[in-house]
Amino acid sequence: MKFPVELILLALVPVFLLFVAGELWLLRRGGRIGLYDLRDSLCCAALGLLHQGADKLAWLLVLPLYGWIYQHHRLFQFSDSWLSFFLLFLGQDFLYYWFHRVSHRVRWLWAAHSVHHSSTRMNFTTAFRQSLMYPLAGMWAFWLPLAWVGFPPEQVVAVVLLNLAFQFFVHTQAVPKLGWLEYVFNTPSIHRSHHAKNPRYIDHNYAGVLVVWDRLFGTYAEELDSEPCDYGTVKPVNSFNPLWVSVAEWRDMLAEAWRADNWRDRWLALFGPPEAAEEAASRQRARLQAQRQAA
Numbered sequence: 001m002k003f004p005v006e007l008i009l010l011a012l013v014p015v016f017l018l019f020v021a022g023e024l025w026l027l028r029r030g031g032r033i034g035l036y037d038l039r040d041s042l043c044c045a046a047l048g049l050l051h052q053g054a055d056k057l058a059w060l061l062v063l064p065l066y067g068w069i070y071q072h073h074r075l076f077q078f079s080d081s082w083l084s085f086f087l088l089f090l091g092q093d094f095l096y097y098w099f100h101r102v103s104h105r106v107r108w109l110w111a112a113h114s115v116h117h118s119s120t121r122m123n124f125t126t127a128f129r130q131s132l133m134y135p136l137a138g139m140w141a142f143w144l145p146l147a148w149v150g151f152p153p154e155q156v157v158a159v160v161l162l163n164l165a166f167q168f169f170v171h172t173q174a175v176p177k178l179g180w181l182e183y184v185f186n187t188p189s190i191h192r193s194h195h196a197k198n199p200r201y202i203d204h205n206y207a208g209v210l211v212v213w214d215r216l217f218g219t220y221a222e223e224l225d226s227e228p229c230d231y232g233t234v235k236p237v238n239s240f241n242p243l244w245v246s247v248a249e250w251r252d253m254l255a256e257a258w259r260a261d262n263w264r265d266r267w268l269a270l271f272g273p274p275e276a277a278e279e280a281a282s283r284q285r286a287r288l289q290a291q292r293q294a295a
């Protein structure tokens with residue numbers, strides 16, 4: 001029987017757990033075990049499992065669409081070769097960069113992606129912290145062009161998941177900067193600053209596997225010793241309940257869009273950059289408060 005590609009990440013769980021154990025051992029030895037919090041890590045693990053369930057379901061729904069585009073509308077025919085696999089990897093990593101960048105700048109996608117950033121910790125278990133709402137946010141749409149260009153849907157799924165698997169390894173404070181690798185790959189140092197909310201770091205380093213996209217498109221920020229990372233989101237979620245963490249930003253987003261008294265603020269609440277959405281929300285709060293005082 002053929003291995004179902006959608007299960008690649010689950011199959012790698014033993015490897016991930018081995019690295020969690022290794023990181024715990026290293027941190028304990030270095031007196032930095034405080035970088036872990038049991039409640040936080042359990043919440044991350046639960047979010048990872050919920051995400052896997054939602055993701056499996058989403059692939060079931062979306063694969064026929066990828067298949068239809070691939071069968072009837074593909075632009076090229078690639079032979080199975082290392083070169084075509086490399087092109088697929090490059091194309092998917094490029095699209096991942098844009099998916100990730102849009103996820104930080106458009107509230108609709110941030111509502112899902114903020115889950116990944118909502119921990120104030122940074123360790124290997126932070127990588128498990130994913131949103132079960134990605135299918136609703138529309139993550140799958142970013143990989144459609146790959147099927148259209150001419151890559152078989154199963155290969156597309158495999159590369160999407162292998163990219164995520166690679167990213168597990170950059171969620172750690174146990175690894176310092178890695179010399180020349182910092183110029184080519186997403187590394188722990190690069191991804192640490194991505195998870196920081198310091199003004200210097202926020203909305204930078206969107207890389208999946210290759211950091212060349214950030215360097216090319218002007219979104220690279222180097223982690224500095226003089227500016228330690230302050231992990232988490234500007235608007236903290238303050239909960240270890242995985243279900244609440246999954247829906248908190250969706251609830252705020254929909255409530256703010258509903259309360260808005262004009263279409264511009266409604267649009268900003270749903271599709272504006274998160275800080276513009278927050279400004280629109282505070283305008284609406286001020287309006288409601290003035291109405292209450294007048295009543």
Ligand SMILES: [Zn+2]
Pocket residue numbers: 100104113116117194
């Ligand atoms: Zn991010």
Ligand SMILES: [Zn+2]
Pocket residue numbers: 116127171191195
């Ligand atoms: Zn991350």
